Amino acid sequence: EEGRIHGLVVERGMEGFSTPETHGKWSLRASCTGELVFDNVKVPKENLLPNKSGLGAPMMCLDSARFGIAWGAIGAAMDCYDSARRYSLERVQFDKPIGSFQLIQKKLSEMLTEITKAQLLNWKLGKMFEEGKATTPMISMAKRNAVATALDIAREARQIHGGMGITGEYPMMRHMMNLESVVTYEGTHDIHLLILGQEITGIPAFK
Known part of the structure; x- marks a missing residue:
């Protein structure tokens, strides 16, 4: 009424x-x-x-869900990184572990750096939640960043595993397929960009 x-x-x-x-x-x-x-x-x-x-009530639910997703995606990235690190020390090629090669070390170093950056962003956002200062655009940034980071890490980890990476023995392909869904649920990758864009410019690009 x-x-x-x-x-x-x-x-x-x-x-x-x-x-x-x-x-x-x-x-x-x-x-x-x-x-x-x-x-x-x-x-x-x-x-x-x-x-x-x-719409305020469902949007509050979305904010909480997106914050949870940001942590869940990084959890998937951590699992992929951990599997890749262990595999690089176990897999021997040319009489030494592949973890001794420069490009493998580069991949692992970049993975750990990106995971740590995303963890710090999520942690800071969590502190702001506790203080009642977290905003929807901040949450969009964290969700979008975490999912993109996790997908990149899953793909790099799969490469370190070589052909074994596509088998069910290792977690990367499972995480990659799940993360492809996470890209679009609770707000798509592109919509989160537009939420941030509106916050930055003050101009909504969508209605």
Whole structure:
């Protein structure tokens, strides 16, 4: 009645509501993914969520989720880095571990540097959360940075493993496929750029 968006609860079993599951996924295979299909669903008034209206409430949820994703993505990067470091010390080529070669050391050094930078950004953002000073653009920066960093590290780690890197014995391909989904969920890579762009210029590039 007030012309504002309201959250509401739609329950399984309501006429016109169905949740068909998506099969054949190459990413996020551990979770159930499906559509929410609404066909003239009648929702009783008591199913309206009473304490918030407008887009502010779901946007608060997005901020928290994006902050969590920033840490999760870096966790994937750390796993890839750790696997690559161990493999570089175990894999012997030309009578010595491949970790003794300059280019492998370069890759590992760059991985660790980028992970540390992302951890520091996330940690600083966490402190600002505690102080009530974290903003949506800051969170967009951290989420976008963490996912891009993790994807780059997963690819570099896969190269260090060579052909073994595409097998299920090592974690890189699993992380890479999952991170490809993370690029677009909870706000796409490009949308986070535009959120930052608006903060920087004061001009929204989208409505």
